[in-house]
Amino acid sequence: MKPAPRYAALAVAAAVLGLGFWTRGRLASRHGAPPAAAGGQGFRLTEAASASGLGYTPGRFAPHPSLANLAPRLGSLGVSVAVVDFDGDGWQDVFVSDPARGGRNRLFRNRRDGTFVDAAASAGLATAAGEAGAMRALFFDSRNAGRQDLLLTTSSCAVFFANRGDGTFRDETARSGLRHCGVSYAANVLDFDGDGRLDVVIADYFKPVDLARPSDYEFMPDSAVAARNGGPIVVYRNMGDGVFRPVAGNLGIVSRGWTLAVGAYDLRGTGRTDLYFATDFNSDQVYLNEGGGRFRNASRLVEDKYSRNGMSAEIADVDNDGRAAVYVTNIHAPPYALGTNMLWKWMPGGLFADAAGDLGIAECGWSWGAKFLDLDNDGLQDLVVTNGYISADPNKDYWFESGLMGSAAGRVMRDARNWPPMGRASLAGRQKKCVFRNEGWRFTDVADKTGWADDRSDGRGLAAIDHLNNGSLSLVEANEGQPLRFYRNDGGGSWVGFKLVGRRSNRDAFGARVQVRLKDKTLSREVQPANGFMAQSDGRLHFGLGREPEILEAVVRWPSGTEQRLEGLAPGRYHLVEEPEDPAPAR
């Protein structure tokens, strides 16, 4: 053999590797490219947290020192945001949880002039989590009394605070029966048995473990794609007067754990609320409501798919055809993780079909919170997705170590002590967010043009709010251990809104659907403000009317089955709609 050919083989190897890694580097820098110039959209979002009095940086949850190797990861989730009118003045306020142990939550009261002021201490919610870290905040009217009570999951056990109706809350955890112990990022409410009272679903991530004082270290997932060793999903029935009890049989819901979001919505147009559980390290779970308090496990319909890191369950009628679709965020971080976000839509024939790729909303980094809302009031719901996992030292990343453990045998992976120290390493940090504008047949990412281009936060919860009651939906973004962001929407356009009050149904009207009929289309929304990830949005229903501001009629379908027609509605305002006391069943 001549020497030249021998060196040629080595040269080929060097050339392939050199060119390959250089190309990959170029690809990575392209993903982090600076934004294009702003302008040209039907709306403009301006970051105005500090100017609006929402300047706040929540802490991070810190586990026990024996878990220092995983501290950044275990402290990477916890912050949540909830939009609520806690004082019943008709103006939307903002609650933000503080995941730091013994931290202080914020309850920003709306001052009706575009600014907010913290009222958490006077309301009695600043230290609601005690010495634990506050996590998922969920406001709802547990007694149908016209007051928003607070269920707050923590790093230890959930707490429940009843709203006194005078702007203050009192701790009724013990009495309520909602002292749910476990690390829960996911919770939602629905009236599953149709008794007019809101029941509660809490889904844990980890199996029961006290991260502040662990006695068992085998609480990490035992598989990257098929883990079943997480915490339980528990359904609590509302017995009335603010008292809850676990439901016998748990509605047949199987607990595998690692749930990150509980989505509630009528997915099939039956008038009943179905449940979607976005699940990490496994496929998601779907339970279809068959009525009479019976649920059918339909998880196999969304099982055979590539992506296995369900984070958020945001649900809306995206294309105004009257049928809802579930947007589930996932991890898209090539070349390490190739999962994509999905949009599951119930199809005739009893199947869920994923349309995210066709609509151009499948990829948005390591995605977390997502929110459908009509930003430009054109009658089409746009989609905002926040992302980014852990932004620490930009020159160190944890992908190698993460991959090492992700591919280890279950008995190795589940022991937290086996995980390599994360230190100051980053993991999918500093990612560009996505603002997908709904073009009718496809979405276009216009983040660069809407004032959201510079945001590289570790985003978690996204909540929509009309803080000025003027029909422009703004967004609050909760970021883990980083400043809260408030994207004020200065857009305009024609709109109409509804504040529903149930009488026979639950007073918050969770599960009620409103259809607004215009000249050539019908818009549909359901009262489900607590979908998404670690967020609760404005509980009123908002409809952009586009170029057809004439409303022919609106039809409300209440959870009780009552159908109510509204005519002569004026655009440009919120309409208070109360459920008729006399039943007129439409089902």
Add this chain to the structure above:
Amino acid sequence: MKSFARRLLGRVPPVVHYPTLADPRFISVTLLSGLALYALLTPAFGRHPAQLAASVLAWVAADALLLILYQKVLLVPLSALVPSLAAFVLVDSPHVWPYAAVGAAAILSKHFLRIDGRHVFNPLNFGLVTGLLFLGDSVAFGIARFGDSPWLFAWTVSLGALVTWRSGRLDIALSYAATFLAGAAVRSFLSGGRFLTAASPATNIVFYMYAFHMMTDPKTTPDTRSRRIVFGALVGLVDAVLRWNGVVNAPLYALFVVLGLLPFFRKGEAALPGSFVWRLRSAPLPGAR
């Protein structure tokens, strides 16, 4: 069919090479078919039959076509079928086309990156490395998809070890494994981490697929035992260095680098046909005079 084959084969004596039943690649086909079936039937794998079809067709068709065009022979395509099944299991992608692309790249390297009549790079390794480097938006290494099934583990290790032993390449796998474990011990000592953590790749089935089906390919490894042991140890050493530097998918790149040195390992070894050949039986092309 006869005239078409003759036109392709031209004046070269028309022969078809059949594998004998003693050919160890039949064991590989059995092993990998089992894994491919498992991948198809396990939802957590996220695989689709179209991806299997794309992989097998790309490998087999490209190999058969290039063999006919450039070597004027017909082969029962075991050499392409085996890595096509492995690629289906190891390539992780939500799309179908990357399975064909990886196969095409691999077969092109097999036929065009040759020295002294032998290909240098292991086609499966070449396909995976180029796929990961150049198609990184769509191709990942599917190492996290395997579960904890002890039956699957036993299936992979036992049949893998058998085929490697029958191919006379078990020394490479053992040499690599020993070096890998030594590297894991050194890394855990230097970093203060647990040995179990550093050695955890050995708890994954893919470690054994790699050791028994990629780095021990008789066509792309030295023929003498001492050189094979050095070859395996060198792959383990480069692997350890890459892991120390946090390179994801280190074993694939380690083998790729060391295969770049393969011609140096082969220096002085007997040229074909003295070196390894699969156990084939030749026969006239059916219908040939």
